[in-house]
Amino acid sequence: MRKMPKKVVERETSRRGRATAAKLIEFAAKELDRVGPVKFDIDSVLRKSKISKGSLYHHFGSKNGLLVAVETQQFIKYLDEQNTLLRNLVETRNSASDFLTLMTRVMEISGLPENRDLRKKRIRAIAVAAHDRDLSEFIKTEQIKGSLYLAQTLQIAKDRGWIKPDVDVLAASYWIQGLFMGHIMLDITEIKDLDKAWNSIAVDAIRSFINA
Amino acid sequence: MAKSTKAQPKKAETRQQGRKTMKLLIDHALIELNKNGAANFDLDAVLRRSKTSKGSLYHHFGSKNGLIVAVETEIIKSGLTSDNQVLRQMIEACKSPQEFFNAIELVIRAGAGAPTREVRRQLIRSITFAQHDKNLAETLRETSQRGTQYFAETLAIAQQKGWLKNNIELTALSFWLQGIFIGQIMTDITGIETSDEDWVNISLNSLKSLINF
Numbered sequence: 001m002r003k004m005p006k007k008v009v010e011r012e013t014s015r016r017g018r019a020t021a022a023k024l025i026e027f028a029a030k031e032l033d034r035v036g037p038v039k040f041d042i043d044s045v046l047r048k049s050k051i052s053k054g055s056l057y058h059h060f061g062s063k064n065g066l067l068v069a070v071e072t073q074q075f076i077k078y079l080d081e082q083n084t085l086l087r088n089l090v091e092t093r094n095s096a097s098d099f100l101t102l103m104t105r106v107m108e109i110s111g112l113p114e115n116r117d118l119r120k121k122r123i124r125a126i127a128v129a130a131h132d133r134d135l136s137e138f139i140k141t142e143q144i145k146g147s148l149y150l151a152q153t154l155q156i157a158k159d160r161g162w163i164k165p166d167v168d169v170l171a172a173s174y175w176i177q178g179l180f181m182g183h184i185m186l187d188i189t190e191i192k193d194l195d196k197a198w199n200s201i202a203v204d205a206i207r208s209f210i211n212a
Numbered sequence: 213m214a215k216s217t218k219a220q221p222k223k224a225e226t227r228q229q230g231r232k233t234m235k236l237l238i239d240h241a242l243i244e245l246n247k248n249g250a251a252n253f254d255l256d257a258v259l260r261r262s263k264t265s266k267g268s269l270y271h272h273f274g275s276k277n278g279l280i281v282a283v284e285t286e287i288i289k290s291g292l293t294s295d296n297q298v299l300r301q302m303i304e305a306c307k308s309p310q311e312f313f314n315a316i317e318l319v320i321r322a323g324a325g326a327p328t329r330e331v332r333r334q335l336i337r338s339i340t341f342a343q344h345d346k347n348l349a350e351t352l353r354e355t356s357q358r359g360t361q362y363f364a365e366t367l368a369i370a371q372q373k374g375w376l377k378n379n380i381e382l383t384a385l386s387f388w389l390q391g392i393f394i395g396q397i398m399t400d401i402t403g404i405e406t407s408d409e410d411w412v413n414i415s416l417n418s419l420k421s422l423i424n425f
Contacts, residue, residue: 036344037251038277067251120343126401127340130333131249136401143402171410174402178395178411185390188339188349189357197384205418 021059021069023049028070037128037187040067068135071125075139078118087153096162096212103210106176107202110183119184123172147173167209179205234272234282236262241283250280281348282337288348288355296359300366309425310377313416316389320415323393325408329400336397360386377422379406385422 027049042063043184044124046053086106093099097173109115109132157163179202186198191208240262252420255276258267273279302315322328342349359386370376376385392415399411 003410031402036252036340039344040251064252080355107269110295123336124340124343126397127336128249128251129401130337131252140402144404147398147402167414168410171414174404175395175411175414176397177400179391180395181397182388182391182393182395184339185356185360185388185394189340189353189360191357191383194381194384194387196382198388201385201388201422204421208418208421209414 010036017059020051020055022057024051024056024059024066025070025073027051028066029074032067032070032124037067037124042066053138064132067128068132068138071128071135072138074121075125076142077121080141083146083149083153087148087156090153090157094155094164096160096210099157099162100207100210100212104199104203107179107206108199110180110202111186111198115180116187119181119187122181123184148176150177164209164211172209176206230272233264233268234341236285237264237269237272237279241279242287245283245337247279250337255279270275271279277345280341281345284341284348285351287334288352290339293420296362296366299363300369303366303369306370307376309423312373312375313419313423313425316419317412317416320389320392320412324396324412325399328393328396332397332400335394343414346405363389377424380422 024045027045028040031045031048035041040063042056045066046056056063056066060069089102090099093102109121112199125139129139147170151170152162153170154172158165158167158169163169183198186194237258240258241253242259244258246255253276255269258264258279259269269276269279273282299315299319302318306315333376338348338352342352360383364382367376367382367385371378371380371382376382398412399408414416
C-alpha cells in the first residue's frame with residue numbers, strides 16, 4: 001500500500017514527460033514547415049514552446065534527434081489511416097467495376113491540396129533520411145509494412161477475380177504508391193489545370209490490371 | 213585609349229580568376245552536400261578543402277545558403293537535358309507504333325532500379341531545398357516546365373503519326389512518365405530489388421492502352 005504513492009508519482013512524471021516530448025514535436029513540426037530542415041532554429045522552438053534545453057536533450061538527445069522524431073511522425077501520419085480505409089472500402093465492394101471506380105477515385109484524390117501537402121512532407125522526410133541512418137531505417141521498416149498491407153488489400157481484390165491473375169500484387173502496391181509520389185513533378189511546376197488529364201491517364205493505367 | 217587597353221586584360225584575368233574560384237567552391241560544396249546533406253552542411257570544411265577564404269565565399273555567393281542554392285541550381289539545370297534530346301532522336305527514327313513502344317520501353321528500363329537511384333535522390337533533395345527557397349523553387353519550376361514541354365513535343369511526333377491515341381493530353385503524359393520514374397523512390401527507400409522487373413512490366417502494360425498498335 002505504501003508503495004502506491006511513489007508509483008502514482010512515477011506515472012505522473014512519465015505522463016508529463018510524454019506531454020513535454022509531444023509539445024516539442026508539435027512546435028518543431030511548425031518550425032520545420034516554416035523554414036525547412038536547413039534553417040531549422042532550435043532556440044526558436046524552445047522559446048515558443050517554453051521548454052528548457054535540458055528537457056530537449058533528455059527526450060531527444062540532440063537537435064537532430066528532435067528533427068528525426070518530427071520527420072518520423074510526419075512520415076507515418078495517415079499511412080496507417082489511408083491503408084485501413086482502403087482495405088475496408090475494397091472489402092465492401094461488390095464487383096470488379098465497383099473496384100475500378102474505387103481505384104479511380106484513389107487516383108483522382110492524389111492532386112488534392114491536402115495530398116500535395118502530405119507528399120511534400122514525405123519527400124522532405126526521405127531527403128532528410130538520406131543523411132540519417134535512424135530515420136532511414138524507420139522509413140524503410142514503415143514503408144515495407146505499409147506496402148505489404150496494401151499488397152494484401154490488392155490480394156483480396158485479386159482473389160475475387162477483380163485483378164488480372166498475372167499481376168504481382170506487391171509490385172502493384174509499390175507502383176500505385178509511386179504514382180502518388182510521382183505527382184510531385186506536377187506539384188512543383190504549379191500547373192493546376194493538368195490534374196484532370198493526369199487523372200485520365202492514371203485511370204487508363206489502373207484499368208490495365210483490372211478485370212472490368 | 214591606352215589606359216583602357218592596359219586595364220582590360222587585367223579585368224578579364226580577374227574575372228577568369230573569379231569564375232575559377234566559384235567553380236572550385238561549387239565543386240567542393242557538392243561533395244560536402246553529398247556527404248552530409250543540406251541540414252548538416254559544414255561550410256568550414258568546404259573552405260578548408262577548396263583553400264578558399266570566407267571573404268571570397270561571401271563575395272561570390274553572399275552566404276552559406278547562397279552557395280547551396282548555387283549548387284542545387286547547377287544540378288537542376290544540368291538535369292534531364294541530354295536524356296530528353298536522346299529520346300527525341302530515338303522517336304524521330306521510329307517507323308511504327310511497335311518501334312515507338314520499344315523506344316519507350318528502352319527508356320523505362322534505363323530509368324529503372326539502382327542505376328538511377330542517385331538521380332532520384334538528388335532530385336528529392338533539390339525539391340526539399342526548394343520548398344524553402346523561392347529562387348530555387350523558381351529555377352526548379354522553370355527547368356521542369358521546359359523539360360516537360362520538350363518531352364511533350366517529342367510525344368507529339370508520335371501522336372501526329374497516329375501511334376498515340378488522339379485524346380491524350382501530352383503535357384500530362386509527359387509529367388506522368390516522369391512521375392513513374394520518380395515514384396520508384398518508394399522501392400529505393402525500402403531497398404527491395406526484386407520488384408524492378410515487375411515495376412517495368414506494370415508501367416509498360418499501363419502504357420499499352422495509350423498506343424494504337
